[in-house]
Amino acid sequence: MEYVNTVGLRLDGRRPNEIRQLRAEMSTLASADGSATFEMGNTKVLAAVYGPREASNRAQTDTSKATVRCEYSMAAFSSGERRRRGKSDRRATETSLAIANTLEQNILTELLPRTQIDIYVQVLQADGGMRCAAINAAFLALADAGVPMRDSVAACAAGYLDGTALLDLNYTEDGGGGPEVAVALQTGLHQVLMLQTDSKLSMEVFEEVVELASNGCRAVAEFLRTTLLAHVGRLSLATSIAKSEA
Amino acid sequence: MLQSKTFVKKTKRGKILKVVREHYLREDIYSGSPLDPECDPASFKLSPDAQRYIVLDTNVALHQMDFLEHAAVTDVVVPAIVLEEVRARNQSVFQRLKALTASDFKRFYVFANENHKDTYVKQDPGESPNDRNDRAIRRAAEWYSQRMPGKPILLLTDDAGNRTKAIEAGVEAMSCAAYARLREDVPELSDLVSAGLATQAEQREVGGGAGPKKKRRVFEDHKPLSEVTAGIKAGRYHQGTLRVSRFNPWEGYIACQSVEQEILLSGRGALNRAMDGDVVAVELLLEEQWRGPSAHLPTQAELDAADASEGEEEVLGEDGGAHIAQVDPGEHYPGVAGAAGGDDTSAARQPTGRVVGIIKRSWRTRGYCGSLQPPRVPGASHGPGTASVLVCPVERRYPFVRITTRQAATLSDKRIVVAIDAWDTDSLYPTGHYVRTLGAIGDKETETEVLLLENDINTAPFTPAVHACVPPLPWALGEAEAADPARADLRHLPVCSVDPPGCKDIDDALHVRRLAGGNLELGRRIDMLPKPLTEDICSLRSGVDRLAFSAIWEVTPDAQILSTRFTKSIIRSREALTYAEAQARIDDERLTDDVSCNLREMNRLAKILRARRSERGALSLASPEVKFEIDTETHDPLDVGMYQLRDTNQMVEEMMLLANCSVAEATLGAFPACSLLRRHPTPAPRQFEPLLRAAAAAGFAIDASSSKTLAASLDGAVRASDPYFNKLVRIMATRCMTQAVYFNSGELSVPEYHHYGLAAPLYTHFTSPIRRYADVVVHRVLMAALGLAPLPGSMRDRPRVADTVDNLNVRHKNAQLAGRASVELHTLIFFRGRTVVADARVTRVMRVRANGLLVFVPKYGIEGPVHLDDADRAGKEGVSSSAPAAVDSAPGAVPRFVYDEEKQTVSREDGGVAYTIFDTCAVTISVEETAGNRRVLALRLTDRAQLPDGERMG
Known part of the structure; x- marks a missing residue:
C-alpha cells in the first residue's frame, strides 16, 4: 500500500498536513443539558452532557470540586460490518477515562463542589480518529451545557507512514501499521492535556508527529471557535426575539 | 470539494462489505507546463519547447516501457490513474515508470487527474472500471488541450476504441507504432515498440473483417482465471512455480503443497507456453502416463538438433504444410524426450502433468540476453528493411524469441537484450522486441555484462548523491x-x-x-x-x-x-x-x-x-574454488588452478566466526525482535540421498542424522590409496546442504536460529561491511545495542526488515550464481583455442548416468557431462556437433551401456569398460561453438594410452 503517492497526495486526496473536512452542530438533543455532534470526514460523534447536577452517589461525592465522568461507546452500526464493539470493551473504557481526564483539567471543577458532570459520547460512524473527535464533540457539548471552563480544548491525531508524518489518519491509514499520536491542547494556554500513543517511535519521528498534531489541534480549535460564535449568535438572536415578544 | 467513493468488497472470509471513502477534489493541481499561466512555477516539469505533449494510457505504460525509456520520448504527462493501475498490475514496471517521472531530462509529469476538480470523472452506472479509467485519461488529455490551446496534445494508446473516442472528443490520438513511425528522426524507436498487443491490434485493424491469415493452433488455450482458481480449490488443478531444467528447455518441475512429490512437466505441449519462474496451474495426467525424470544426459548434439529443428518447424509451419506442430512429449525429440519416455520405465515414475493456465507470468522486464539465430542458408545474410528474426537466448532454459527489427544485418554478430511481450496459441515462440545491444559475441566485456544481466546484478554506478x-x-x-x-x-x-x-x-x-x-x-x-x-x-x-x-x-x-x-x-x-x-x-x-x-x-x-x-559437530565442507592468473595487459586468464588453502586462511576464518557469533549474541541480547541473523536450516534427510548412495557404492556408510555424526562420517571416509577421495566426498556433501539464509530474529522461534553447518546456535555476518550490506545492517544494530547510536527506524518496521532480508537473500544467491558464471566464462576464455587433456590422476567421476558421466576436473574446477558414446566414436572425431551427428549418436548405433543405479556403475554391454562413481578417468577439454552462438566447454572421454606424450599433463 502506498499511503503517500508520487505527487504527495494521500489515498483520499489530502496532502500530509491537511485535516479532513470538519462539521459540527450544537444542541442536537433537547433532553440533555448540552449536546453536540462533531464530524471529522466520515467520523461522526455525538456527545451529550448532563450536569452539573447533584452527585448520585453520596459516598463518592467530592466536597471540594465537581466529579467528571465519561462514558464512551461505539454504536453497533458505527463501523458498518467491520467490527462490533460492546460497552464493556476495554478499549472503550480506556477511551472514556482519557476523555474524562482531558476535559476535567479544562473544567473549573472547584467552582462546582458536590456536583457531578456526566459526558456521554457515542460514535455514530467510525473512520479513524474517534478519540479526538469525541474530545472535540464533548468540549462543544460542555460549552452548550454552560459548564465553566478555563480555555478551549481541541484534539487531533497524527501518524507516520511511508516516511512522512500524516495529520488526522482515516481508517485505512490507521490500519497501515504505523505509529499514531493523539494530542489534545488547551489552545489559549498552550497546555498539553492529553498525549497518547500505543506504538514505539524514535525521538525524531515523535517530535515531528507531535508538532504536526499540535498544528492540527490549532486548526480544529479555530473551527470550534467559529462554531461556538455562530451558536452564541443564534442564541442571542433567539433571546432578543423572545424578549421583544414578551 | 468533497466526493465520496462507495464500493463493495469481499473480505478474506467471504463477507461482503460496503466501503465508503472520502475523496477530496482539489484546486491546487497544476498542469506542470510553463505555457499554462495558472501553473505554479514550483511544479514546472514539461518543456515549453516540446513539439507536443504526450498523454499515456495504462496499457502503453505496462507494455511499452522500453519504448518510453528511449531518450527521444520526452515531455509525457502520466495521469495518476495510470500510475495507480500500473502499480496494482506490475510492480517492476511501476518502479521503472517512477524512475522516469523522477528523471529530469525525460520530463515525465505526473498529473493527479483523480484529485483535480475538473478532471475527476465519476463511474457511470453500468460502466466498467476499465472504461471509466480510460474515460478519465481522455478527460485529462482533453483538459490539457483546453488549457494549452497552442500546444498539440497527443494521447498515446494502443486501444483503437479509445483512440476513436478521443478523436471524437477532439484530442489527437495515436498508437505507439504510429508515433514511432512519425518520429523519423529516430528510426530505432520502431524496434522498441512491443510487438505483442500493438501489432495484433494493428493487424486486426488492417485486415478488417476478414482478419489476418488464419493460423494453425500450436498450443491449447489457457483456461480462464476463474476456472483455474475454481479448479485449484476443487483439487483438480495444482498451483506452483515452474522451474525449467537448465539443460532441457522442455522439461520443468513444479513443487506444490497439494501434491507430495514434485510434478514433472515434459514436452512443449505439457509446458504450454509457461516459462521458468511463472506461477502456473497444472493438471495431473493419468497415472499410467506418468514418467520418470530423464536419467539420460541430453547431448550437445541432441540439443543442437532440437534447436535446429525448432527453426525448421517454423519454416514448415509458415509454408502452411500439413505438418502437425503440436508436439507430443516423447514424440518429437527422439534424443531428448525419448529417453524420458522409452527405455526408462524402470526409473521411478513421478506425478506428471500439463499446464492448463498461467496465473502469473514472470517475464523479466530487464529482458533476456541472446543473439540472432543465424540464417539457415549459410552465406545468406539478413537483408535491409524490417525483418522478423528469432533470437536464441543465452540461457538454454528459455525458448527462442521472435522479434521484428530493422537492424537485423548489424545485430547478427552481437549479443542483444530482448523483452518478451506475448505468446499466442498460434505461435511456436513468444514474440518480443529488441531492447538494446550489449556488444560483440565472445567479447569478454560483453559476455561479462551478459552474465551480470542474466543474474540480475545491478551495475549502475552510485548516484552523485551517494558520492x-x-x-x-x-x-x-x-x-x-x-x-x-x-x-x-x-x-x-x-x-x-x-x-x-x-x-x-x-x-x-x-x-x-x-x-x-x-x-x-x-x-x-x-x-x-x-x-x-x-x-x-x-x-x-x-x-x-x-x-x-x-x-x-x-x-x-x-x-x-x-x-x-x-x-x-x-x-x-x-x-x-x-x-x-x-x-x-x-x-x-x-x-x-x-x-x-x-x-x-x-x-x-x-x-x-x-x-x-x-567437536560440537561443525562440518568442514569443501567446494571446488579456483583461481585464475590474469594477464595484466589483456585481462585474459593465463592459468587456472585450485585455490590453495593455508593454515592462515583457517585462522582468519576462525576469528571471523568467533566475531560473528559474538556479535549475533550481543545484538540478539539487546534486540530480541529485530536482529539480523543468519541461519542454516538442517537439510531434509532426502537431500542426503545422493551422498549416501554414492558413499554406499564406494563402500562407506554415512550417518547424516545430525551434523555431528555427519562430520564424523565425513572424517571417516578416507581411502588410504587416494588422498583426494575425502575431499570429493566433502564436495558432494556440500551439494546436499540447504542454502544458509539471513532472517530477522523476530520472525522465527529460537530453535530455528540454528546454523547447521557451523553447529552454532547463533550466527550473523558482521565482519565484511565493505562488501556485504548485511554486515552494515548488523553494524548499525550493534551500535544501537552498545547505546552509541539510536536503532535505525527501518529496523523497527517489520515488513521493511522482511523486505530487506528477502532482498539480501536474493542478492546473495544471485551474486553466487554470477560468481560461478564468471568462473565459467573465464574458464571458457582460457580454453578457447586450446585443447587440454586432463588425465586419470586428476579427473573424477561425480555422478553416473545411463549414457554418460558427470566428471570433475579439480585442477580447473570444471564439472561437466561426458557422453560414453563419444568415447566410442573417438575415431569419428572431427564430426562437428551438428544435426547429422545427432542421428549417428542415436541409441543403437553404438554398443549399449548398462546402468546400475544401486552400485552407481555404468558398464558396456560387452563388459569392456565400466565406470563407477569416484573412479578416475581421462578427458579432453575443449571449447565448442554450438548453434545459437553459445560456447560450451566440451568434455570427451579419452583413452589415456592414445594420447601423445606431449599432451599429457603431469
Missing part, C-alpha cells in the same frame, strides 16, 4: 573522532591484517596480547560502498590510522572466552599481509618480532577454537 556523502580523499583521522570518548584508541597495539593477495578492500585486522593475569586478549577489527570508501578510507591499510569497530575477547591460554567487548576504535595496522606471507611468518621460527609472535599465538588459539567447534 556526496563520502569524504574526499586523501582522508585523515579527524580531531573529533580521535576525541570521541566512545572510541577506544588502539593504535599502540600490534595489529596486522591478513587477506588474499591483490585484495583492495582490506577488512580483517587481528591482534593478540598477553594480559597481566596470564590471560590473552584477542582482537579483531573490521571496518560500501563507493570506491574511495572501500579501497581507501575503510580499507585497513598498513601504517595509517583507520577508524574501526573492534571485537575484543579476553581468553585463557586454552582459548576459553572470559569476556567479550565491542568498541569503536582507532587502529593502525602494522602490516598488511597476504595469507601466504602470514603463513611464512608463522612457519619461520627465527622471526621474533611482535607481529610474527602474535600470528603464531593467534594460530594456536584458532586451532583450539577450531577443534572445539568440530
